[in-house]
Amino acid sequence: AAGVIQSPRHLIKEKRETATLKCYPIPRHDTVYWYQQGPGQDPQFLISFYEKMQSDKGSIPDRFSAQQFSDYHSELNMSSLELGDSALYFCASRKQGSDYEQYFGPGTRLTVT
Amino acid sequence: AQKVTQAQTEISVVEKEDVTLDCVYETRDTTYYLFWYKQPPSGELVFLIRRNSFDEQNEISGRYSWNFQKSTSSFNFTITASQVVDSAVYFCALLTNNAGNMLTFGGGTRLMVKP
Numbered sequence: 001a002a003g004v005i006q007s008p009r010h011l012i013k014e015k016r017e018t019a020t021l022k023c024y025p026i027p028r029h030d031t032v033y034w035y036q037q038g039p040g041q042d043p044q045f046l047i048s049f050y051e052k053m054q055s056d057k058g059s060i061p062d063r064f065s066a067q068q069f070s071d072y073h074s075e076l077n078m079s080s081l082e083l084g085d086s087a088l089y090f091c092a093s094r095k096q097g098s099d100y101e102q103y104f105g106p107g108t109r110l111t112v113t
Numbered sequence: 114a115q116k117v118t119q120a121q122t123e124i125s126v127v128e129k130e131d132v133t134l135d136c137v138y139e140t141r142d143t144t145y146y147l148f149w150y151k152q153p154p155s156g157e158l159v160f161l162i163r164r165n166s167f168d169e170q171n172e173i174s175g176r177y178s179w180n181f182q183k184s185t186s187s188f189n190f191t192i193t194a195s196q197v198v199d200s201a202v203y204f205c206a207l208l209t210n211n212a213g214n215m216l217t218f219g220g221g222t223r224l225m226v227k228p
Contacts, residue, residue: 033215042204042218043158057215088156090215100146100208102216104158 002026004093004105013081021076021108025093031103032074035064035090035112041087043090050073050096081112115140117207125225126195134190134222136205142166145209147181147188148216153201155209164188195226200201 002043005024013019026073031050035043036059045058049068061067063081078085088109092102126132138147149161160170164181172179176193192199202223206216219225 016223030215035216042220043216045215045217048213048215056215057194058215090158095216099163101160101163102208103144103160106157109156 004091006089006091006105008108009106010109010111012113014113015081017081017112018056019081021077021078021089021091021110023074023076023091023093023105025072025074025091026095026103029093029103030072030094031094032068032072032095032099033092034074034076035059035092037088037090037107038084039087046076066081068072072074078110083112084108097103115142115207115209115217118215119203119219119222121222122220123223123225125227128197128228129194130226131191131193132195132224132226134192134203134205134224136188136190136219138188138205138207138219140184140207140209142209142211145207146225148208149179149188149190150204150206150218151201152204152221157194158204160205161190175183192224195224197226197228200224200226 033048034046037043046060048056052068066076090106091105118137145166147164151159178191179187202221205219206222
């Protein structure tokens with residue numbers, strides 16, 4: 001079965017640079033969630049989208065923005081990167097109206113140097 | 114507010130021992146969902162189980178079993194006859210409709226199974 005795809009899997013950036021992470025949900029899933037997991041921490045919710053509209057917002061810095069496109073893929077844009085942004089970024093997808101399970105992608109490991 | 118507490122930050126056992134990972138949650142919602150995820154060293158989050166608040170039936174899947182008790186707001190996870198491949202970080206998570214359908218994770222328990 002198709003899973004959530006995230007690209008790139010690894011990314012190294014320098015401070016003050018920008019980064020774009022991409023997420024391709026499972027086919028027919030209409031909801032996307034973004035989570036950030038710092039080293040040794042639990043995943044923290046950043047933002048979610050349903051039918052291309054932002055549905056909920058968590059602890060996402062103002063330097064970050066995200067959107068969901070007409071094909072339901074989502075992109076997380078990160079600007080003015082800081083060392084503290086180094087983390088594993090997960091995308092999860094779900095189909096509204098079905099069970100509440102969120103299917104996670106493999107994550108993008110971002111390292112800011 | 115919602116909260117998930119996994120008091121055990123790290124557990125070390127010897128292969129074939131049974132081990133229980135504790136999870137305590139807090140929510141004011143009457144409808145909610147509890148999850149367990151496994152995160153092996155490779156980093157991905159592997160879904161293990163989902164339990165609805167209105168279904169307190171315990172579940173067993175092979176060597177894994179889960180004990181859901183609403184009276185104590187706990188959703189504990191037991192691995193029977195642990196194996197080295199069980200070594201990972203295990204996260205308990207909570208989701209409620211009123212909190213926007215995002216997952217609130219506990220701090221995780223790192224399980225090390227030694228041969």
